[in-house]
Amino acid sequence: MLDRLTDRARGLSDPGGRAILGITGCPGAGKSTLAHLLVQALHKGGFPAVWVPMDGFHLADAALDRLGRRDRKGAIDTFDGHGYLATLRRLRDEFDNPVYAPDFDREIEQPIAGSIAVDPATRLIVTEGNYLLSRTDPWPRIREQLTEAWYVEVADDLRLTRLVARHVRFGKPPEAARRWVAEVDEPNARLIASTRDRADLHIDLSQL
Numbered sequence: 001m002l003d004r005l006t007d008r009a010r011g012l013s014d015p016g017g018r019a020i021l022g023i024t025g026c027p028g029a030g031k032s033t034l035a036h037l038l039v040q041a042l043h044k045g046g047f048p049a050v051w052v053p054m055d056g057f058h059l060a061d062a063a064l065d066r067l068g069r070r071d072r073k074g075a076i077d078t079f080d081g082h083g084y085l086a087t088l089r090r091l092r093d094e095f096d097n098p099v100y101a102p103d104f105d106r107e108i109e110q111p112i113a114g115s116i117a118v119d120p121a122t123r124l125i126v127t128e129g130n131y132l133l134s135r136t137d138p139w140p141r142i143r144e145q146l147t148e149a150w151y152v153e154v155a156d157d158l159r160l161t162r163l164v165a166r167h168v169r170f171g172k173p174p175e176a177a178r179r180w181v182a183e184v185d186e187p188n189a190r191l192i193a194s195t196r197d198r199a200d201l202h203i204d205l206s207q208l
């Protein structure tokens with residue numbers, strides 16, 4: 001499966017500039033894992049692709065505190081969607097200089113500006129995150145920047161087990177992790193699932 005997806009990603013080109021592949025799906029579905037595997041496989045074949053996560057556009061805790069939204073970090077209104085849109089536009093058509101994108105550090109749960117360098121030779125951006133296909137502004141304009149959008153999914157019980165395990169791995173006690181999944185991640189998952197029909201390709205990651 002990965003070979004076929006790698007070939008498809010390699011074949012993407014965009015007359016408007018650099019191609020941008022978007023991967024979306026519910027929390028824990030495997031978006032980041034697939035993006036890493038793809039970029040790794042593309043590099044192995046000498047193809048210049050770079051991973052740029054939507055998670056880098058999480059608002060910082062200081063900003064979330066001002067907005068009173070820290071207790072639901074990960075919801076659509078806890079991201080800098082306009083900043084993400086501006087960066088995707090730069091990534092599409094800026095070739096004279098490196099473009100730097102932020103990453104999200106899961107240890108401290110904070111975005112870090114200037115973490116990811118996209119150099120001029122880069123031909124494909126692989127970006128991934130929860131809300132790429134959402135219908136509220138500015139997300140439809142983000143969708144327009146994507147050459148293709150892929151929606152990844154696994155059975156819900158497997159996804160939830162992995163999601164709780166990931167929260168525990170990054171420091172939450174098991175009970176708090178389960179509560180966070182039920183109260184924060186799953187409402188987000190329902191919104192994301194409602195955007196499923198807007199994708200160009202659906203991928204069952206159970207076999208990965």
Ligand SMILES: Nc1ncnc2c1ncn2[C@@H]1O[C@H](COP(=O)(O)OP(=O)(O)O)[C@@H](O)[C@H]1O
Nearest residue numbers: 026027028029030031032033034162163166208
């Ligand atoms: N094929 C797989 N086998 C085992 N664990 C996986 C697999 N794919 C993903 N995971 C794990 O499941 C969790 C969720 O995957 P991740 O890629 O972080 O999802 P997303 O980015 O969609 O939230 C991670 O901890 C990841 O390591």
Ligand SMILES: [Mg+2]
Nearest residue numbers: 031032033055
């Ligand atoms: Mg992820």
